[in-house]
Amino acid sequence: MSKFYSKILLFGEYSIIKGSQGLAFPLKKFYGELKFPHVNTSKPEHNLSDFCQYISGRGILANLLDTDLFRSELEQGLYFDSNIPIGHGVGSSGALCASIFARYSKEFKRKKTYTQSELKYLQDLMALMESYYHGTSSGLDCLISLIDKPVFIRSRNDVESIEDLPKHKMGHFYLYETHIIRKTAPLVHTFLKDYDQSQQVREGVQRFSQLTNELILSLLQAKKTIFDELFSQISRFQYLNFETMICDNIKAFWLQGLESKEFFVKLCGAGGGGYYLVYSPNKALSYPNLTKIDL
Template sequence: MGSSDFSSSPAKLLLFGEYVILAGSEALAIPLSGFQTSWRPGPDFDAQYDLPQFASFLENLNLPFEFDHEGLRQALHAGWFMDSNIPQGYGLGSSGAVVATLLKQFAAGIDTTDIAALQKTLAMIESYFHGTSSGLDPLVCFLEQPIWVRGKEKIEIPKSPSKALLKKFFLLDSGKPRRTAPLVSKFNQNLKDPGFKKIIEEDLVSAQNLAILSFFKEDFESLHHDIGEISAIQRAYFKDMILPEHLDLWDKGLETGDFYLKLCGAGGGGFVLGFTNGEKPKVPENLIDLI
């Protein structure tokens, strides 16, 4: 523990499970190393934002491991700060990366054998930023490994995907941050419609779960088909979550089958996730490879 080393954490990317995890679907999140949050010496007090308040919050928690509160206080007093290129409001776990990085820097004796218990602790810590937290974001950022949510209270660490598989994916940058809460509220309201609920629970949940299995098998053809199903369902039933400027490209993918777009997290801004078995689309927006 201490400030002698520069701890860092990757972003988190939810590949599958957006929204439908609320309806019982599985979910798969992976670390995204192209975006990082790092603990840096300053002095740069302006870049600390509310880290001093967060430090006070941590002091009042009953943590199941050692935490060097005094070391954190001294580092903040000396101007240490979080240096991050993880965009906020993009669903990439920016606050989860802050939590993970501070724990790597100042905590000791963390039990990583009980993943469910660790997730609950991380959820408690990250609640400072959002009021509530599932703990998934800081868990991925801290372990720097994929996390497979297989149901309530059931999570696993699967093998890391190959580079060949990750090269099939890309991110489309909308350039616009989003607010997740209103979008989730809209989804929950839509679930009260029996027709919508049936589509979600029977069709979309099935497509998401099949896509996760195809992903693990690295069955590119099946994965291409499964993501196409997800893309079509989201295009038809998640219009509020898709930016108008992305509709033509979304439709082009569905018409040609050359690539498919799907929501990346809540949608409504941030990134859109793409998958292709061939060439990536040529668009004016910034396309980002996962590796």
């Protein structure tokens, strides 16, 4: 069966909720795939029966997916084998939903290009599926895993797949492992509460959104000097304004980057644990807890 990769929201965390653009990539370092257990081996504990029941009770999903086959294969021991870290902001449930949709869909086939209307349709279906795990979902994590392409998010309802990005002209990207599992919902709740209650926060988010949009544009246009400067500005802005989302065990490293300008750190998704994104404009890094990633 096919592999479905994790994802990384490169830019747009939090600001995308309030209308900024976003840029997300499949992260090929981690993946999951549906499997049947081998003889004389015990399968991991992945209970998909309740998920199958959930899909069966959602009219549009039940019509589009072959739930009878899904149920039959579960009885044969089907499970989701994954090395995607849970609670790290790289889309573990998104890859699971994408793998199930692709296997049991009566009409979907992966292809090289998608129209915007096709992407919006798939995103809505993915959102409905992943809501089983998160209560609510944008569907973006699942969509990226499903189509296995970078996605440019102009707005929450306007996404476009990207074929060629000049990322090879940029510097080096890394994930910083905090070894802390976190949950997204409480962090987003705090952000929205602060946004609603403070004019200063709203003005800061507006500035952050502007920086995010400019940063994405500089990457799309391969303007490295501008990209490097904007990345450093976002790193500084988050260090000063997103304290709740920054783990204690990365603060000194984050500040070291800002002061030395050797590298810059930013949130990777909601923050609060899991992975953080590190960017080095020029030289390769060799610090503890860092893993180089290829976008």
